[in-house]
Amino acid sequence: xxxxxxxxxxxxxPRCRSNTTEVRGVSPVAGVWxxxxxxxxxxxxxxxxxxxxxxxxxxxEVFRLKPENxxxxxxxxxxxxxxxxxx
Amino acid sequence: MRAxxxxxxxxxxxxxxxxxxxxxxxxxxxxxxxxxxxxATKLGNRSPALMFNNIAxxxxxxxxxxxxxxxxxxxxxxxxxxxxxxxxQFLEFVRRYRMFPGQLERVTSAPWQEVVIDKDINLFxxxxxxxxxxxxxxxxxxxxxxISRDPDDWNNDDVENVGxxxxxxxxxxxxxxxxxxxxxxxxxxxxxxxxxxxLPVAIALGNEPIITLMGATPMLYTQLEYKMAAVMQGQPYxxxxxxxxxxxxxxxxxxxxxxxxxxxxxxxxxxxxxxxxYSGCHQYPLIEIDRMLHRKDPIYESVYVGRPWTELDYLxxxxxxxxxxxxxxxxxxxxxxxxxxxTHGLVxxxxxxxxxxxxxxxxxxRVLSTPHGLGYAKVIIVVDAxxxxxxxxxxxxxxxxxxxxxxxxxxxxxxxxxxxxPACQPSxxxxxxxxxxxxxxxxxxxxxxxxxxETPMGTDTWLQKLEALTKELQK
Ligand SMILES: [Zn+2]
Numbered sequence: 001x002x003x004x005x006x007x008x009x010x011x012x013x014p015r016c017r018s019n020t021t022e023v024r025g026v027s028p029v030a031g032v033w034x035x036x037x038x039x040x041x042x043x044x045x046x047x048x049x050x051x052x053x054x055x056x057x058x059x060x061e062v063f064r065l066k067p068e069n070x071x072x073x074x075x076x077x078x079x080x081x082x083x084x085x086x087x
Numbered sequence: 088m089r090a091x092x093x094x095x096x097x098x099x100x101x102x103x104x105x106x107x108x109x110x111x112x113x114x115x116x117x118x119x120x121x122x123x124x125x126x127a128t129k130l131g132n133r134s135p136a137l138m139f140n141n142i143a144x145x146x147x148x149x150x151x152x153x154x155x156x157x158x159x160x161x162x163x164x165x166x167x168x169x170x171x172x173x174x175x176q177f178l179e180f181v182r183r184y185r186m187f188p189g190q191l192e193r194v195t196s197a198p199w200q201e202v203v204i205d206k207d208i209n210l211f212x213x214x215x216x217x218x219x220x221x222x223x224x225x226x227x228x229x230x231x232x233x234i235s236r237d238p239d240d241w242n243n244d245d246v247e248n249v250g251x252x253x254x255x256x257x258x259x260x261x262x263x264x265x266x267x268x269x270x271x272x273x274x275x276x277x278x279x280x281x282x283x284x285x286l287p288v289a290i291a292l293g294n295e296p297i298i299t300l301m302g303a304t305p306m307l308y309t310q311l312e313y314k315m316a317a318v319m320q321g322q323p324y325x326x327x328x329x330x331x332x333x334x335x336x337x338x339x340x341x342x343x344x345x346x347x348x349x350x351x352x353x354x355x356x357x358x359x360x361x362x363x364x365y366s367g368c369h370q371y372p373l374i375e376i377d378r379m380l381h382r383k384d385p386i387y388e389s390v391y392v393g394r395p396w397t398e399l400d401y402l403x404x405x406x407x408x409x410x411x412x413x414x415x416x417x418x419x420x421x422x423x424x425x426x427x428x429x430t431h432g433l434v435x436x437x438x439x440x441x442x443x444x445x446x447x448x449x450x451x452x453r454v455l456s457t458p459h460g461l462g463y464a465k466v467i468i469v470v471d472a473x474x475x476x477x478x479x480x481x482x483x484x485x486x487x488x489x490x491x492x493x494x495x496x497x498x499x500x501x502x503x504x505x506x507x508x509p510a511c512q513p514s515x516x517x518x519x520x521x522x523x524x525x526x527x528x529x530x531x532x533x534x535x536x537x538x539x540x541e542t543p544m545g546t547d548t549w550l551q552k553l554e555a556l557t558k559e560l561q562k
Contacts, residue, residue, distance in 0.1 A: 015224070024258060025211030027144030035211045037225070042257045042354055044225030045218075048143070049117045052221060063222045063357065065368065070354050074514060075370040076506065077266060077273045079350050083281045 013038035014045060014059040016067050041065045088183070089166035090320035091295040093198065093338030094386060097164070098151065101136050104169055106160055108135045115143045116217035124152040124391035128398060132158045133169075138386075148215040149386045155296060156398035161405070164296035165319065173404075174477045177412075177424065180319075180405045184413055187310065189317025189324065191244065197327045197337045199291075204379040209259040213379065214292075214341070215387050216256055220359035224368065227358055228254040228262065230390040232291040232302045234333045235347075239278045247334060248272055249312035251302040251402075254290070254374070255355050262290075262374040263355035264347065265366075267505055268515075269462030271308055276347055276372060285346035288374060289333040293340025293388045298324070304406040305459040340385040345376040361403065361431050363394040364509045395430055407432045407459060414457045419450055426476035432459060433508060434466045436476040444531025448497060451521035455502065462505045465517055471525045485524040494533055495523040 012019050018040035025035045034047045043065075051058040091097040101107035110123065120139070127134050134157035139150045155161055159169035162176055171179075210216065216226035231254055237246045248271040255263035266273040279286035291298075297319050301312040313334060317324040325337035335342055352370035360366045390398050404427070411432065412425035421440040429435070439450050447469040454460045454467050470476060470485045490496075497520065504517035511517050527533045 025209050028148075028212060029144050029146055032144035035226075037258055039258070042225065042255070042263070044256065046117060048115060049218070053117075053218070060222065065354075070368075071370075073354060073368050073370045074506075075352050077268045077277065077372075079352070080277050080281045082283055 011036060011054070012056060013041060013043055014054055014056045015043040015063060016041040016065045016070075017056050018067055040067050041070060088319075088321040090322040091297070091338065093295055094293045094340055094388065096338075097154070097296050098136070098138070098386070100163060101154070101160065104159075104163060106133070106135045106157070106163065106169065108137050110137055110139045111141055113141045113143060114139055116215065120150065120152070120217050120389075121219050121391060121393075125393050125397070127153045128156060128391065128393070128396060130157070134160075136160060142215055145215055147384045149384070150215050151293075151386055151388050152391055153398050154388060155299070155390075155401045157401065161401050164300065166321075173428075174424070174475065177405050177408055177426075177477065180409045181412055183319050183321075184315070184409050186318040188314035189319075189322075191311075191313050191317070191334065192323035192325045193328055193334070194325055194337060195327065197335070197339070198382050199335075199339050199342050199380050199385075200327075201383050202381050205377070208376055208379050210256050210262075210343075210376070210379075211259065213381070214385075217389075219389075219391060220365070220393065222365050223358050224255060224354075224356050226256045228256065228290070228292065228389070229358075229392065230292070230299065230388050232294055232298055232336065232339075233264070233272065234289040234291065234335060235272050235275050235286055236333065237275045237278060238282060238284060238286065241332065244334075245309045245311050245314075247311055247313075248275060249298065249302045251299065253358055255358070257353065257373065260345075260376040262343075262345075262376065263353060263371050264374055265355065265358075265369075265371055267462065267507070269458070269503075269505065274308065279347070280350050283349055285349050285375075287331040287333060287346050288344075289329055289331075289335050290343040290345070290374075291336050291339040291341070292343070293386050294336050295338040298336050298338075300402065300406050303402050304410055306410050307458065340387070341379070341381040343376050344378040344380075345374050348373050348375055359392050360507050361392060361395075361399055362433070362507055362509055363430070366507050369506075400428070400430070403431045404428045407463075408435075411435070411454060411457050411459055411464075415450065415453045418453060421446075421472075422450060423472050424476050425454075427459070427464070428477075432463045434468070435464055436468045436470060436482055438470045438472055438474055438476045439525070440472045441525050441528050444528055446528075447523045447525040448521055451497070451523065455499075455519060461503055463508075464519070465504060465508065465510075466520050466522070468522045468524055474524075482524070486522070489524045489526050490522060491533060497521040497523075 020039040024037040037044045162171040313324040326334040355371035356368045357365040407427040416422045423438040427435040451467045506515045
C-alpha cells in the first residue's frame with residue numbers, strides 16, 4: 001500500500017492524511033475525473049489536479065492540517081447560550 | 088436605468104455591447120478557470136465577461152466569470168453607458184440609493200422551477216464546481232445570493248436579508264458558510280441558535296446583475312435588498328416566495344434550499360479572499376441542502392478572487408462607497424463623496440467641506456460608526472471638498488501638503504475589524520487611523536498656508552477643444 005492509497009483504492013487526504021475519504025462525485029462524461037473529499041478536514045480535490053493538490057507528499061507544508069488541531073480552530077460566529085423555552 | 092429580467096438577458100446585452108467573450112477552446116476546471124479569469128482582470132476598463140462552454144467532464148455545462156469585472160460592465164449592470172466614469176457612476180448610484188424603498192413584486196413561478204431535485208442531491212455532479220486558488224480547502228460557491236429571515240421577526244419583510252457569503256461545498260449536499268459577526272445573517276443565525284432551531288436559507292445562483300450588487304452592499308439591517316434593487320433598476324423587483332416564506336429572485340439560474348444547522352460548526356477554508364491573502368481555517372456554520380431547482384442547462388456564475396484588482400473589487404466598489412456616503416452625509420451634509428474602492432474599504436477617502444477647526448476629524452470618526460466602518464474601515468483619509476476622492480493624484484497632493492502628522496494623524500487602538508484583514512492583532516481587532524488631509528481652518532491655525540493656486544479661467548473650454556483636436560490627430 002503506497003502513501004497515497006488505502007486498500008479500497010480511495011486515496012488518503014492530501015491535506016490531513018486521514019483515511020476518512022470518499023468519492024464525492026464523478027464527471028458526467030464518464031472517466032474524465034473523480035472528486036474526492038475528506039470527512040475529517042473537509043478538503044476536496046479532483047483527480048486531474050496537479051500533485052500539489054492531490055499527493056500528500058507534495059501538498060504544500062503551509063496548508064497542511066493535523067486532525068487533532070481542528071477542534072482548536074477559531075469558532076465564528078460564536079454559539080449563543082440557549083434561551084429558556086417559553087411556556 | 089433598466090431592469091434585466093434574468094441573468095441570461097444581461098449576458099445577451101453584454102454580448103451585444105462586445106463585453107462578453109465566448110471561450111470555446113476545451114478547458115480544464117483546474118487550472119484554466121482561475122488562469123483565464125485572472126488574466127481577464129488585467130485587461131482594464133473594458134475587460135469583458137468570459138463564458139466557457141467546453142469544459143472537461145461535462146456535456147453541456149456553461150460557466151461565466153468576470154460579469155461585473157470592469158467599469159464598462161458595472162455601468163451596463165446599472166443600465167448606463169459603458170463609457171461612464173467612476174465618479175459619475177458613484178453619483179448616479181447614490182441618487183438611486185436615496186430613492187429607497189422601491190417595491191417587491193411577488194409572482195408565483197419562475198424559470199428556475201423547470202427542474203426540481205429533492206433526493207440524492209449531488210452538488211458536485213450538477214454544478215461545474217472547481218478550485219480557484221491552489222491553497223483553497225475545496226470548491227467554493229462564491230457569488231451566491233443567500234436569502235434568510237429573522238426567526239424573532241419572521242413576517243417582517245424589511246429584515247429579510249439577501250447577502251453574498253462564500254460557501255464551501257463540503258460534501259454532496261452540505262455547504263460551509265462564512266458569516267462574520269458584522270453580517271446581517273449572523274444576527275439572524277444567533278437568534279435561531281438561541282432558540283435551538285435551524286435557520287432556513289435559500290441560495291440563488293446566476294442572478295441578474297443588480298441583486299448581486301445589492302447583496303454586496305452593507306445597507307442597514309432594516310433595509311431589504313430587494314427594495315433597494317427596485318430603485319436601482321427603476322421597477323418593482325420580481326421574486327417568488329418559497330414554502331418557508333423566503334423570497335427568491337425571479338431571474339436566477341439555480342436555487343438551493345436548505346437550513347443552517349443549529350449550534351454546529353465545522354472546519355472551513357482556507358479560501359483566497361478579498362484582501363489578497365488566504366483566510367485561515369475556522370470552525371464555521373454548516374448548511375444542509377434539502378432541495379435544488381434549476382433552469383435546463385443552467386449557467387453557473389462564479390467570481391475570481393485574487394490579489395486586487397479583480398472582479399470582486401468592482402462588486403465591492405460603489406456598493407461600499409454609496410452606503411457609507413449616505414450614512415455619514417445624513418449627519419454631516421458637508422460630506423461630498425466617499426471613495427471606498429480599495430480592498431472593500433479597508434482604506435477609504437472622504438471629501439468634505441470643513442466648517443471649523445477639527446471638523447474633518449469628526450467626519451472621520453463618524454465613518455467608524457457606520458455599519459461598514461465597524462468592521463472594515465481602518466485607514467480613513469479626509470480631504471477637502473476641492474479634492475476629488477476618486478482621483479488619487481489629487482488625494483496624494485492633499486496628503487503631501489495638507490497633513491502635518493503631529494496634529495493630523497489619530498490612532499485608535501483595539502477597535503473591531505473583519506477577521507479577514509490579515510493585519511488584525513488579534514484576529515477581529517485592529518488599530519484604526521484617521522488622516523486629516525484637509526487644510527486647517529480657524530480656530531485651528533497650524534501651518535503656513537498662503538493663497539492657493541487657481542485653475543486658469545477658460546481651462547474647461549480649452550479642455551473640450553483639445554480633446555476634440557486630439558481625436559482628430561489620432562484619426
Ligand atoms: Zn483531510
